[in-house]
Amino acid sequence: MYLIPYSVVQIFNAINIFIQYPSVIINILIIYISFRKVNSSLPRTYCLNISIPSLLCSLHQIARDITERTVFKDHEETSDPTYTKIVKVLDTMLPQSTLNLYLFQTTLTVVLAYIGFSKPFLYKRLTKTRAISYAFIVSQALSWLLAAGSTVENFSLYPLDDDFDRTALCIHTWARAATQLTLFAVMGLLYLLTIVRLTMYACRTQIYSSGQQSRWLILRSVLIYCTPPNVFIAVGVAGSYCSAVILTLIPVDRMFFVSTCTPVKHVAEQLITPRLFVTSLSALFAFADYRKAITSMFSEIVRRKKKLFFVTARTVSS
Incomplete structure (x- = not known):
């Protein structure tokens, strides 16, 4: 069995802790801009649905790190078992629900943006109806449902003595993995269709209406936004499949897969925090409304700094 060296794991852990702090700032900035600077739109709805869970996930990781460095620093082995169990549940539920939410809502957003452009x-x-709002709510519920399934898997002890328990675990584990693989495949297909449609649109020379031009820009922004996180998602989906293989196969069959699957699973787990960070960061640069809002905010800050500098300089000179 080939595992990731412990020194590499330590480096990943340090990077993950460091990333949490800028992630909090970025997600708070996205939430602030969404409520104060950006009008109601598909990108705004999507960004809020992603940034709020990402913020909660980062705050949990920071709080856990601070607690373990202070409260339980000198007596890790005698830590409160209730605290340990709660932390383990949150360690699985919060990141997994956020990652599942990305899969569901990115697929939904790409579908809606594609429909908005083509239909x-x-x-x-x-x-005009509440269909879109209901769709986002359902995706939230499904994300937490899959995260609950992942939590059950992590707390399951192998091997299971009861055949019924083993069968139930296998069914829900492969149902979770199949759902994630299907969503990734659908998103990939829509991704390719979007590229084709955008390329065809860009090659045409006729003048389009402002409405169609606006829908094209939204679709292009969604495409740009999806590209960086999808690189990490591909690894995550592979890790999800490997986790299902390791958990559900009997020992004889499992040995053929474990040497390959275990490193993939561990890499996917270590990349959860960078994936969430890249997902949030991409929103600030992919969507035009957020880019304009950030530019406006920084321009205002610079203008005020210059004004304060000139006022101070005049006061000193006088």
Whole structure:
């Protein structure tokens, strides 16, 4: 069995802890801009649904790190078992629900952006109802449901003595993995269709209406946003599959897969925090409304600094 060296794991842990702090700042900034600077739109709805869970996940990781460095620093082995159990549940539930939410809501957002560009009248009918809001709510519920399944898997002890328990565990484990693989495949297909549609649109020379141009920009922004996180998601989906293989196969069959699957699973787990960070960071640069808001905020800060500098200089000179 080939595992990641402990020194590499330590480096990953240090990087993950460090990333949490800028992640908190970025997600708070996204939430602030969404409520104060950006009008209601598909990108705004998506960014809020992603940034709030990501913020909670980062705050939990920071709180856990601070607690372990202070309260339980000198007596790790005698730590409160209730605290340990709660932390283990949150360590699985919060990151997994956020990652599942990315899969669900990115797929949903790409679908809606694609419909908005290719079928604008259908998109208008959808926006006039609560269908889109209900879809995002359902994706939230499904994300937490899959995260609960992952938590059950992590707390399951292998081997299981009861055949019924083993069967139930196998069914829900492979159902979770199949759902994640299906979502990734659908998102990948829509990703390719979007590239084709955007390329065809860019090659045309006729003048388009401002509405169609706006929908094209939104679709392009969604495509740009999806690209960096999807590199990490591919590793995450592979890790999800490997986790299902390791957990559900009997020992004889499992040995053929474990030497390859175990490192992939560990790498996927270590990349959870960078994936969430890249997901949040991409939103600030992919969507035009957020880029404009950030530029406006920094321009205002610079203007005030210059004004304060000139006032101070005049006061000193006088």
